Amino acid sequence: MQEKAEIRSKYWLALFLVAAYTVPFGIGIYTDNVFFDLQWLADLTTVILNGIMQGGVYAMFAVGLTLIFGVMRIINVAHGELVMLGAYLTWMFFFYVGIDPLLALFLTLPIAFVIGVLIQKLLLNAVVGGPELTPLLITFGLGLTIIHIVEAIFTTDYRTIPYAPDALQISESINIGRSKIISFVMASFISISVFFFLKIHRIGKAIRATAQNADVAMVCGINIFHIYMITSGLAAALAVAGGALVSIQFGFNPETGVLYTLQAFAIIVLGGRGHYIGALIGGVMLAVIESLISFMIPNGTAMVEIASYGMMVFVLLIRPRGLMGPKEN
Amino acid sequence: MGQNEHLRNFGMLAVLIIILCVLPSNINLYQRSVILFTMMYVILSLSWNIISGYTGYVSFGHVMFYGIGAYATGILVVDYGWHWIATLGVGVFVSFVVSLCIGFPVLRLKGPYFAIAMLGAAEGTRVVATVWESLTHGGEGIGLPNVENSFETYFAMLVVMLATIIVSYWVGHSRFGIRLNAIREDEIAAESLGINTTFYKLSAFALSAIFPAAAGGIQAYKILYIDPETEFFILVTIYMKLFAMFGGKGTVIGPILGTFILYIVQEITWVKFPTAHLIAFGVFIVLVARFMPRGLMGYAIDKGWARKGMVH
Numbered sequence: 001m002q003e004k005a006e007i008r009s010k011y012w013l014a015l016f017l018v019a020a021y022t023v024p025f026g027i028g029i030y031t032d033n034v035f036f037d038l039q040w041l042a043d044l045t046t047v048i049l050n051g052i053m054q055g056g057v058y059a060m061f062a063v064g065l066t067l068i069f070g071v072m073r074i075i076n077v078a079h080g081e082l083v084m085l086g087a088y089l090t091w092m093f094f095f096y097v098g099i100d101p102l103l104a105l106f107l108t109l110p111i112a113f114v115i116g117v118l119i120q121k122l123l124l125n126a127v128v129g130g131p132e133l134t135p136l137l138i139t140f141g142l143g144l145t146i147i148h149i150v151e152a153i154f155t156t157d158y159r160t161i162p163y164a165p166d167a168l169q170i171s172e173s174i175n176i177g178r179s180k181i182i183s184f185v186m187a188s189f190i191s192i193s194v195f196f197f198l199k200i201h202r203i204g205k206a207i208r209a210t211a212q213n214a215d216v217a218m219v220c221g222i223n224i225f226h227i228y229m230i231t232s233g234l235a236a237a238l239a240v241a242g243g244a245l246v247s248i249q250f251g252f253n254p255e256t257g258v259l260y261t262l263q264a265f266a267i268i269v270l271g272g273r274g275h276y277i278g279a280l281i282g283g284v285m286l287a288v289i290e291s292l293i294s295f296m297i298p299n300g301t302a303m304v305e306i307a308s309y310g311m312m313v314f315v316l317l318i319r320p321r322g323l324m325g326p327k328e329n
Numbered sequence: 330m331g332q333n334e335h336l337r338n339f340g341m342l343a344v345l346i347i348i349l350c351v352l353p354s355n356i357n358l359y360q361r362s363v364i365l366f367t368m369m370y371v372i373l374s375l376s377w378n379i380i381s382g383y384t385g386y387v388s389f390g391h392v393m394f395y396g397i398g399a400y401a402t403g404i405l406v407v408d409y410g411w412h413w414i415a416t417l418g419v420g421v422f423v424s425f426v427v428s429l430c431i432g433f434p435v436l437r438l439k440g441p442y443f444a445i446a447m448l449g450a451a452e453g454t455r456v457v458a459t460v461w462e463s464l465t466h467g468g469e470g471i472g473l474p475n476v477e478n479s480f481e482t483y484f485a486m487l488v489v490m491l492a493t494i495i496v497s498y499w500v501g502h503s504r505f506g507i508r509l510n511a512i513r514e515d516e517i518a519a520e521s522l523g524i525n526t527t528f529y530k531l532s533a534f535a536l537s538a539i540f541p542a543a544a545g546g547i548q549a550y551k552i553l554y555i556d557p558e559t560e561f562f563i564l565v566t567i568y569m570k571l572f573a574m575f576g577g578k579g580t581v582i583g584p585i586l587g588t589f590i591l592y593i594v595q596e597i598t599w600v601k602f603p604t605a606h607l608i609a610f611g612v613f614i615v616l617v618a619r620f621m622p623r624g625l626m627g628y629a630i631d632k633g634w635a636r637k638g639m640v641h
Binding site: 075077123126127131132133134136137138140141142143144145146147148149151152258262265302303305306309310312313316317320 | 387389434435437438440441442444445446448449450452453456459460563567570574604605607608610611612613614615616617618619622
């Protein structure tokens with residue numbers, strides 16, 4: 001019986017995803033934005049490629065969220081604010097010190113790690129394993145604080161970093177921004193390194209052990225509070241790296257963090273909470289559907305937000321464990 | 330809880346109402362509107378308390394119902410020329426229907442997932458209000474006809490507040506409320522005792538959706554201009570949550586007390602420190618959630634200053 005429900009929910013999810021990807025095409029045809037000539041197909045290819053590039057970055061910071069969730073069962077709603085903070089840190093290094101945004105990662109990542117460790121030590125360590133809503137409220141308040149501190153310092157103006165603005169010609173009519181490709185490559189590199197860190201390194205193994213069962217990990221001599229702090233630092237570093245890579249592609253202001261939290265959350269719900277590969281796949285899927293929507297639906301950029309919300313709510317309702325998450329008990 | 334305690338509680342309520350009735354003619358316009366917005370947040374935090382305090386489903390998107398109420402009033406007054414009191418009923422009805430439609434699927438989610446899904450629903454409503462220009466005038470908002478209304482809105486808010494307090498009190502003292510508490514403590518156990526949890530969760534959700542709609546409608550008529558950004562502003566949800574949590578969620582006095590203290594403090598501070606007061610609010614949420622998760626009333630019970638029955 002359980003098995004049957006399991007399989008049924010899998011089919012429902014597949015059906016939902018197919019529907020979700022067809023709807024933009026349907027609306028596009030209805031509003032005459034779809035043409036089926038060569039030029040349009042080339043545009044479509046560009047959009048999808050852009051979506052995939054974007055997805056790499058989304059996936060990277062979503063991985064941070066999924067790590068925290070997997071290890072501590074905490075949803076960090078300040079995650080997007082850390083992404084935004086990363087963008088501002090990179091911007092500061094770029095404009096005041098003149099460091100290349102990618103080289104600045106060597107400076108921003110340690111800062112981020114320390115921030116993550118501090119958040120964990122001061123606020124979250126005490127509430128791990130307690131009621132699920134307390135950390136949610138704490139990180140929510142934290143996010144609010146970060147937004148308004150940044151707003152007090154930098155105002156609400158949009159900032160951009162002019163970095164590699166030229167486009168790379170792939171074929172006659174398909175081209176992709178160079179900054180997008182650089183971000184994608186960096187993001188994949190970082191995600192893959194973290195993946196292997198988790199698989200191979202001693203600390204990575206300890207993190208996975210804690211995620212599986214904190215009590216048993218403690219019995220085996222792992223100091224789980226250290227592991228919590230490292231995980232949190234790692235997640236913050238991933239978020240800030242995400243911010244750096246986002247900052248060279250788009251403008252940002254203090255309020256953008258909320259959207260990133262939402263996207264990261266939608267991604268980990270879609271991919272399966274606490275599942276690493278799931279988050280990577282979910283990231284690419286969400287980014288592709290977002291770019292399809294903004295490409296085909298008039299006024300679509302306002303709809304992008306709805307896409308992530310809709311995706312998240314429906315996946316939660318149809319199949320709470322997402323694509324490849326662990327079974328709920 | 331004996332008859333006497335009910336009497337005493339209603340006595341306290343009566344004193345509050347008498348003060349609030351006498352007050353408006355003796356204070357100036359600004360003070361009147363501060364009191365009005367304090368009463369509005371009492372309504373909002375008490376409503377939030379019904380679903381989140383009693384039932385344990387913490388909603389991060391309650392501003393949605395408030396916005397729906399505001400928009401019902403705005404659209405009907407401006408485009409259809411209704412009398413504003415009548416529009417409140419429509420707002421409440423729409424909000425009720427929306428709460429059932431959204432609550433039915435979303436209340437199946439637990440804990441943080443419900444919270445995030447509600448956040449999503451509220452933001453989604455905001456986007457709809459921005460995009461559906463033929464109905465809502467889109468992002469440019471709706472300007473209402475400017476008339477002197479500080480007294481009528483004040484007393485309308487007072488009536489709605491009274492209704493909210495009485496309903497909250499009833500929820501806190503009836504079998505209905507006890508069943509909600511049972512759902513909060515252990516939903517599966519509640520279900521195994523024969524409580525139709527879906528029905529009770531939905532009723533609590535609908536109950537907590539109708540009062541914000543009325544408050545939103547009155548508020549729209551008071552401030553005379555509404556747009557999606559302010560009516561679906563996430564800060565409104567934050568305020569109602571914070572006021573209720575600070576006072577002590579799951580009680581009736583808690584949210585009232587929390588609102589009266591915090592709203593007036595924030596009204597005084599935000600004039601002087603427009604940005605810093607939001608930072609302070611963020612820090613405050615963190616501190617309350619971390620060190621005083623049960624709020625003032627919980628603290629009072631722990632210290633033995635209040636008996637458990639008294640605060641309900």
